[in-house]
Amino acid sequence: MDGALAGRSLVDLARSGDAAAFESLVRSRMDAVYRLGLAILGDEADAADAAQMTFVAAWQQLPRLRDPDRFDAWLQRVAVNSCRMALRTRGRRRIREIPMAEMDLAQKRALGVAAPRRADDEILREAMRHLSVDQRAILALHYLDDRALTDVAEILAIPVGTAKSRLFKARADLDKALRAEERR
């Protein structure tokens, strides 16, 4: 049995309530879901929360999945929705954690010391704060794993043309935020 068939079989079993099959799906997909959460949320604790929420929701909603061959796209969509909820919940209930590196930077600025050059992922993380969660999601889906626009559209359940225009707008907004962040 090849990998695709094995995956399909696991999804079929999990849909019918096989907990062991679902566990295999969790083990094989956790890293991908967690990484997507990191790319959208920019925070490890939030990404872990969203990943856990993704799989709990996936277990509950699996019977809704009509086409097991589309499980991975469906799971990514559940993950995006979980990130949306995590971000919304964080906005309401969570105190922002300030990384030590950020505190050092602020102190150096206050003292007039030249700030060290920041890493690209750090700049990206800060720039993302200026984007909506939908914009973060479409950018992460496209750039993190070099997904084609058709795949991104399938995950987000939107037409390809819509995905294209949303990606274009999100990229433009991110560019502005990145440039502003680099000037800081």
Add this chain to the structure above:
Amino acid sequence: MSEQSAKSTGRAWDDERLAGAYRALAARPAPLDLIDDTLAATAEKGHRIGRSGRGHAWLTLAGPRAVLAGGAVALGLAAILVASLVFRSTPSAGSGSSSALPSASSTPMTLSIENDTTIAVTLVVNGKVIETVPAGGYQDPIKAELPGLPWNVETRSPSGRLLSSMTVHAGDVWQTTLPNGNGEQHGDAVRVDLSCGRLDVWSGPPLLGPAPGPGQSGDCA
């Protein structure tokens, strides 16, 4: 900052540089205990239950994730649908645990829709057409401007046939933290399973639940 971080070079943010930044941002694997915690949460709380209708609630679990987050500020977000009706005027009547609610707080009112059918669905609030959501469309929340509460929400097929309806009042959406640290969120929702797919409309936490029903012939006209 991770060791994989790429130092800023001052060059333009082209696709290659952006992709590299994303890869560095998401370079870390999932924490070792995340899988076990997730499986435990699924086994303990992830029952496949749900129902359609007005008024629903979610539990948000303060569990292993809060520990993993390294501080008390991160709430566990494993959410499950509790298939209990919640009465708007007496929220504590909706579930047994609600009698111990210490401080329910209302949240901003939003409206969301997931049109998992093969037809375009028109969303109408208080008699005003808000927008038409295409087949497979999803908006959470709806960006269009909504009239003042209460909302008489209807969804209609392309022929104008009423597909679903619900009423949302101020205060219907609220959340609280229970003494045991778990959270609970309440809202309004309506779900209809048509022969051409499922249609969910909600205010507050989204609906989860069982596989779509078959619907009836002609109900998507």
